[in-house]
Amino acid sequence: MKYxxxxxxxxxDFRELVKLRGDIEGGSVYLRQxxxxxxxEKKEKHNKFCITCGNRINPYLPSNFTLLIGPEDDxxxxxxxALDCIQYFLEHTNQRVQEEExxxxxxxx
Numbered sequence: 001m002k003y004x005x006x007x008x009x010x011x012x013d014f015r016e017l018v019k020l021r022g023d024i025e026g027g028s029v030y031l032r033q034x035x036x037x038x039x040x041e042k043k044e045k046h047n048k049f050c051i052t053c054g055n056r057i058n059p060y061l062p063s064n065f066t067l068l069i070g071p072e073d074d075x076x077x078x079x080x081x082a083l084d085c086i087q088y089f090l091e092h093t094n095q096r097v098q099e100e101e102x103x104x105x106x107x108x109x
Contacts, residue, residue: 051078052085 080086
Protein backbone atom coordinates (compact mmCIF):
# COMPACT_ATOMS: atom_id res chain seq x y z
CA MET A 1 0.00 0.00 0.00
CA LYS A 2 1.34 3.42 -0.92
CA TYR A 3 1.00 6.28 1.50
CA UNK A 4 0.96 9.98 0.84
CA UNK A 5 3.29 12.13 2.89
CA UNK A 6 0.32 13.84 4.56
CA UNK A 7 -1.02 10.41 5.61
CA UNK A 8 2.33 9.50 7.17
CA UNK A 9 2.55 12.83 8.98
CA UNK A 10 -1.01 12.29 10.20
CA UNK A 11 0.07 9.01 11.79
CA UNK A 12 2.95 10.62 13.71
CA ASP A 13 2.51 11.44 17.39
CA PHE A 14 3.12 14.91 18.83
CA ARG A 15 6.74 14.29 19.88
CA GLU A 16 7.68 12.96 16.45
CA LEU A 17 6.08 15.99 14.81
CA VAL A 18 8.01 18.36 17.06
CA LYS A 19 11.28 16.56 16.25
CA LEU A 20 10.49 16.71 12.54
CA ARG A 21 9.75 20.43 12.76
CA GLY A 22 13.03 21.00 14.57
CA ASP A 23 14.90 19.10 11.88
CA ILE A 24 13.22 21.12 9.12
CA GLU A 25 14.02 24.39 10.88
CA GLY A 26 17.63 23.23 11.34
CA GLY A 27 18.20 22.60 7.64
CA SER A 28 16.60 19.15 7.41
CA VAL A 29 19.89 17.27 7.66
CA TYR A 30 18.30 14.12 9.10
CA LEU A 31 15.33 14.20 6.73
CA ARG A 32 17.58 14.76 3.72
CA GLN A 33 19.82 11.87 4.79
CA UNK A 34 16.79 9.60 5.29
CA UNK A 35 15.39 10.42 1.84
CA UNK A 36 18.79 9.93 0.15
CA UNK A 37 19.25 6.57 1.89
CA UNK A 38 15.82 5.38 0.75
CA UNK A 39 16.49 6.47 -2.84
CA UNK A 40 19.81 4.61 -2.81
CA GLU A 41 18.15 1.45 -1.44
CA LYS A 42 15.43 1.54 -4.09
CA LYS A 43 17.98 2.02 -6.87
CA GLU A 44 19.99 -0.95 -5.61
CA LYS A 45 16.84 -3.06 -5.36
CA HIS A 46 16.05 -2.45 -9.03
CA ASN A 47 19.51 -3.63 -10.05
CA LYS A 48 19.18 -7.11 -8.53
CA PHE A 49 17.15 -8.72 -11.32
CA CYS A 50 17.29 -8.69 -15.11
CA ILE A 51 14.27 -6.74 -16.35
CA THR A 52 13.92 -8.96 -19.41
CA CYS A 53 14.10 -12.51 -18.03
CA GLY A 54 13.98 -11.96 -14.26
CA ASN A 55 17.21 -13.80 -13.48
CA ARG A 56 19.16 -12.67 -10.44
CA ILE A 57 22.09 -10.44 -11.42
CA ASN A 58 25.53 -11.27 -10.12
CA PRO A 59 27.24 -7.86 -9.80
CA TYR A 60 30.70 -9.43 -10.12
CA LEU A 61 30.20 -10.92 -13.60
CA PRO A 62 31.43 -8.86 -16.57
CA SER A 63 28.45 -10.01 -18.68
CA ASN A 64 26.02 -7.72 -16.82
CA PHE A 65 24.73 -4.56 -18.48
CA THR A 66 23.03 -1.48 -17.08
CA LEU A 67 21.09 0.99 -19.19
CA LEU A 68 20.09 4.47 -18.00
CA ILE A 69 16.59 5.33 -19.20
CA GLY A 70 14.66 8.57 -19.09
CA PRO A 71 15.30 12.28 -18.86
CA GLU A 72 18.43 13.42 -17.09
CA ASP A 73 16.61 14.58 -13.94
CA ASP A 74 14.63 11.33 -13.56
CA UNK A 75 16.82 8.54 -14.88
CA UNK A 76 16.10 4.94 -14.03
CA UNK A 77 18.44 2.00 -14.30
CA UNK A 78 17.58 -1.14 -16.19
CA UNK A 79 19.85 -4.10 -15.52
CA UNK A 80 20.39 -7.07 -17.81
CA UNK A 81 22.09 -10.41 -17.14
CA ALA A 82 23.31 -11.02 -20.70
CA LEU A 83 23.70 -9.46 -24.11
CA ASP A 84 20.67 -11.24 -25.57
CA CYS A 85 18.44 -9.77 -22.84
CA ILE A 86 19.50 -6.19 -23.58
CA GLN A 87 19.09 -6.82 -27.32
CA TYR A 88 15.58 -8.20 -26.77
CA PHE A 89 14.69 -5.19 -24.59
CA LEU A 90 15.99 -2.66 -27.13
CA GLU A 91 14.25 -4.35 -30.07
CA HIS A 92 10.89 -4.44 -28.30
CA THR A 93 11.29 -0.90 -27.00
CA ASN A 94 12.05 0.32 -30.52
CA GLN A 95 9.02 -1.55 -31.86
CA ARG A 96 6.78 -0.04 -29.17
CA VAL A 97 8.06 3.49 -29.86
CA GLN A 98 7.39 3.08 -33.58
CA GLU A 99 3.84 1.86 -32.88
CA GLU A 100 3.20 4.87 -30.63
CA GLU A 101 4.49 7.23 -33.32
CA UNK A 102 2.08 5.68 -35.85
CA UNK A 103 -0.81 6.06 -33.41
CA UNK A 104 0.14 9.69 -32.66
CA UNK A 105 0.37 10.43 -36.40
CA UNK A 106 -3.10 8.97 -36.91
CA UNK A 107 -4.55 11.17 -34.14
CA UNK A 108 -3.10 14.33 -35.69
CA UNK A 109 -4.90 13.79 -39.01
